[in-house]
Amino acid sequence: MRASPISEAVNDAIVIAKRDLLVWLRVPAFIFFSIIQPVMFVLLFRYVFGGAINVPNPGGYVDFLMPGIIAQSAAFASFGTAIGLAKEIQLGVVDRFRSMPMARSAVINGRLLADTLRIAITTVVILLVGFLVGFRFHDSIVQAIAMVALAIVFGVVITIVSAYCGIALKNEESVQSFGLVWLFPLTFVSSAFVPVQSMPGWMQAFANNQPVTIVVDAMRNLALGAPSGHDLLLSTAWLIGIAAVFAPLAVRSFSKIS
Amino acid sequence: MKNRSHSLSGVHLKNAIEATDLRKSYGTVNALDGIDLSVEEGKILGVLGPNGAGKTTLVKILTTLTRPDSGRCIVAGYDVVAQARQVREKIGLTGQATAVQEELTGAENLEIMARLYHMPKRTAKSRALELLDRFDLLDAKDRAAKTYSGGMKRRLDLAASLVGSPSVLFLDEPTTGLDPRARIGMWKVIENLVGGGTTLLLTTQYLDEADELADEIIVFDKGKIIAKGTSDELKRSVGGDVLNVQVAEEEDLAEVSRVLETLASTSANVSNEELIVRIGVGSRGSSALAEALRELDRLEISVADISIRRPSLDDVFLQLTGHSTAEGPGTSSSKRTKLKRGEANES
Numbered sequence: 136m137r138a139s140p141i142s143e144a145v146n147d148a149i150v151i152a153k154r155d156l157l158v159w160l161r162v163p164a165f166i167f168f169s170i171i172q173p174v175m176f177v178l179l180f181r182y183v184f185g186g187a188i189n190v191p192n193p194g195g196y197v198d199f200l201m202p203g204i205i206a207q208s209a210a211f212a213s214f215g216t217a218i219g220l221a222k223e224i225q226l227g228v229v230d231r232f233r234s235m236p237m238a239r240s241a242v243i244n245g246r247l248l249a250d251t252l253r254i255a256i257t258t259v260v261i262l263l264v265g266f267l268v269g270f271r272f273h274d275s276i277v278q279a280i281a282m283v284a285l286a287i288v289f290g291v292v293i294t295i296v297s298a299y300c301g302i303a304l305k306n307e308e309s310v311q312s313f314g315l316v317w318l319f320p321l322t323f324v325s326s327a328f329v330p331v332q333s334m335p336g337w338m339q340a341f342a343n344n345q346p347v348t349i350v351v352d353a354m355r356n357l358a359l360g361a362p363s364g365h366d367l368l369l370s371t372a373w374l375i376g377i378a379a380v381f382a383p384l385a386v387r388s389f390s391k392i393s
Numbered sequence: 394m395k396n397r398s399h400s401l402s403g404v405h406l407k408n409a410i411e412a413t414d415l416r417k418s419y420g421t422v423n424a425l426d427g428i429d430l431s432v433e434e435g436k437i438l439g440v441l442g443p444n445g446a447g448k449t450t451l452v453k454i455l456t457t458l459t460r461p462d463s464g465r466c467i468v469a470g471y472d473v474v475a476q477a478r479q480v481r482e483k484i485g486l487t488g489q490a491t492a493v494q495e496e497l498t499g500a501e502n503l504e505i506m507a508r509l510y511h512m513p514k515r516t517a518k519s520r521a522l523e524l525l526d527r528f529d530l531l532d533a534k535d536r537a538a539k540t541y542s543g544g545m546k547r548r549l550d551l552a553a554s555l556v557g558s559p560s561v562l563f564l565d566e567p568t569t570g571l572d573p574r575a576r577i578g579m580w581k582v583i584e585n586l587v588g589g590g591t592t593l594l595l596t597t598q599y600l601d602e603a604d605e606l607a608d609e610i611i612v613f614d615k616g617k618i619i620a621k622g623t624s625d626e627l628k629r630s631v632g633g634d635v636l637n638v639q640v641a642e643e644e645d646l647a648e649v650s651r652v653l654e655t656l657a658s659t660s661a662n663v664s665n666e667e668l669i670v671r672i673g674v675g676s677r678g679s680s681a682l683a684e685a686l687r688e689l690d691r692l693e694i695s696v697a698d699i700s701i702r703r704p705s706l707d708d709v710f711l712q713l714t715g716h717s718t719a720e721g722p723g724t725s726s727s728k729r730t731k732l733k734r735g736e737a738n739e740s
């Protein structure tokens with residue numbers, strides 16, 4: 136009667152993912168944060184700030200900006216994950232799931248699955264708007280796809296960190312304020328929106344050596360058709376490293392709930 | 394260990410829940426300090442205690458959410474630690490918070506639960522409808538749960554815990570936060586549940602709730618069971634009914650107490666400030682009330698108020714711990730009372 140643990144884990148994760156996506160579709164604020172806000176960011180930076188920002192690359196600021204804004208949006212999408220998990224723990228939804236004969240891993244895996252899809256949708260929307268405001272890939276379709284893939288993987292890794300925060304903090308408000316504390320500096324003190332060389336020296340030291348810059352540089356090189364091997368390797372190492380630290384942490388604190 | 398034989402014997406009434414010397418502490422707090430209890434199949438056990446008594450901790454251990462530090466529990470024939478998976482196949486849990494997905498409709502909430510119990514899509518849909526119907530939510534099935542009233546949400550929550558047709562159900566403070574009408578509605582729902590042979594463990598801070606619903610009650614305080622028995626047994630342990638007569642004129646107090654003393658053949662307790670005479674009348678509350686009325690009427694004594702006060706579980710708690718307080722003096726048995734821990738014992 137009982138399915139194998141693996142097929143059960145997959146089945147349950149899919150049910151949870153579907154549920155999370157359904158919730159996402161029902162809440163206007165979630166749609167706003169994952170679609171409207173990134174689009175507003177694109178327009179804001181393209182037309183308001185962009186004129187004042189000097190960039191060295193061919194194609195001008197819009198081609199500089201798009202990889203950065205895609206990465207930033209992917210990272211910010213993880214807020215939803217952390218808040219959703221914290222809320223569910225608070226409300227006892229997770230307790231109920233844990234008292235049921237289902238795969239406990241599904242609560243986290245299902246959410247990651249749903250978030251991967253959400254991040255992919257956001258990325259595609261931003262790219263479409265980007266094309267409308269003048270963004271172009273400078274290299275082949277392979278590089279373009281690689282850039283999108285890197286953005287999504289980056290988003291998922293950040294989501295794992297957020298998931299850990301949500302599970303560990305278990306409180307919507309703290310998750311929200313704590314998220315700002317680490318996500319804002321990481322995304323804005325990076326090469327996402329401006330060249331790092333324009334920052335003060337001490338800040339450059341941080342900006343140049345943190346994962347968001349490294350991933351954004353790799354994405355940008357892919358988009359602009361610049362050599363990207365080194366950045367890709369470094370990005371991969373960072374992302375694997377972050378996931379290797381935070382995935383077990385998230386699982387551990389999840390199993391210690393209550 | 395011998396408890397294992399229960400799952401094999403078909404002759405005796407089986408225990409659906411059995412806990413032996415259960416202990417759990419958080420830091421220096423002994424949330425559970427040696428709990429022994431058992432619940433026969435199809436019965437309702439009420440776990441009554443004030444905030445912080447350890448009720449939720451007990452529920453979490455019995456529903457495999459938390460491991461006990463020591464002790465053993467068998468639920469539906471399985472060990473909650475060693476056979477957690479089998480236990481989960483048999484139980485349902487409605488926790489202290491309302492665990493429904495507010496953005497989703499009632500139907501969606503239940504269908505998702507059914508899918509997580511690995512029912513095929515069509516079965517899941519019909520199971521959801523069946524439960525919505527049973528809990529009087531059919532009309533609201535396609536509305537987001539956030540538009541539901543508190544009582545409806547709680548019913549949906551309860552329905553969600555029944556999707557897997559559990560044989561043992563746990564309800565942690567199912568009516569806390571509900572208005573009186575919704576609370577009575579919830580009681581009816583809960584009473585109907587158990588008809589089908591489901592065993593129920595219910596925690597509550599409300600004395601009247603345990604009184605109303607439970608076959609047997611255990612009184613919890615600071616992680617310990619301080620009393621157990623039926624509601625009647627517990628009440629009997631604090632003594633019988635008390636007749637209260639409040640007079641209009643102070644000069645009548647002596648006469649009234651003389652009348653009542655003849656009636657009850659015990660001595661009365663007179664409060665000059667309140668103008669009240671109280672007297673114990675054993676278990677013959679109503680007839681004593683009628684007799685007293687008749688006699689006082691014959692003597693033309695004007696009575697401001699007359700009532701019979703049955704001992705509440707509140708009195709039980711007060712007597713057992715010496716530290717709990719009801720909401721005030723002179724509570725009648727119908728008044729809603731909630732256990733509170735006395736100020737002096739807070740620390």
Ligand SMILES: Nc1ncnc2c1ncn2[C@@H]1O[C@H](COP(=O)(O)OP(=O)(O)O)[C@@H](O)[C@H]1O
Pocket residue numbers: 393419422423424442443444445446447448449450451
């Ligand atoms: N996860 C926890 N961490 C620390 N202390 C806890 C935890 N859960 C419960 N407690 C403590 O254990 C005691 C019993 O709590 P609980 O079982 O929730 O009581 P009740 O449900 O009767 O209100 C309380 O003193 C509470 O503060």
Ligand SMILES: [Mg+2]
Pocket residue numbers: 445448449450489565
């Ligand atoms: Mg509790």
